[in-house]
Amino acid sequence: MREVDEELRRDELANLWKRWGRALLAAIAVGLIALAAFLWWRDYQGKQAGEEGQKLSAAIDQLSRGSIDPALPALRELGTSSRAGYRAAARLASGAIAAQRGDAKTAVADFAAVAKDDSAGQPFRDLALIRQTTIEFDTLPPDQVIARMQPLAQKGSPWFGSAGELVAVAQLKAGKPSDAGATFAALAADANVPPSIRSRAAQMASVLGVDINPAAQPSLTR
Incomplete structure (x- = not known):
């Protein structure tokens, strides 16, 4: 078997x-x-x-x-x-x-x-x-520039300086000086923004009638 x-x-x-x-x-x-x-x-x-x-x-x-x-x-x-x-x-x-x-x-x-x-x-x-956006700036509607850059133009963002400056200039171009002044003032007061941008922002905010704390302004002296 x-x-x-x-x-x-x-x-x-x-x-x-x-x-x-x-x-x-x-x-x-x-x-x-x-x-x-x-x-x-x-x-x-x-x-x-x-x-x-x-x-x-x-x-x-x-x-x-x-x-x-x-x-x-x-x-x-x-x-x-x-x-x-x-x-x-x-x-x-x-x-x-x-x-x-x-x-x-x-x-x-x-x-x-x-x-x-x-x-x-x-x-x-x-x-x-x-x-x-920097290259296309002169050919774009201001609102489009603002919409593109707004997410990057936030305090704490590493791009706040560059993107914020583009937003502020676009706001001026769009006929919104109050908004532009506020944006320039925020840039001038942020110690993390590059000194060259802060200096320009402080000057523009002053021209637009926005007071900037002198202590917040960057020193460009070497």
């Missing part, structure tokens, strides 16, 4: 192997190929990230030495990178170069691309939006 039982089990295993053996081998092969592809892709991505980091570092070094044209090819290439950080940094640098050279259209396109990039870090996006 034992021999018959073992023979039956062998027959069942043989039938199962005939029916599913190839499918099982194929599944194992596919799994191994997928694992190998994943390991290769992870290694490739790591190498690519290292190479792009070196390219960005070299381009920044060239810019710091005033070698703008030699840095541009690397910045344009990195501007299409699949890595959001490198892509944003490269397009910010390209936009700054275009703005410096008077190419407002290219600069706005670069800054707008970063500002709209949901995968980029928020500091990159905020900076890009401020730079874009």
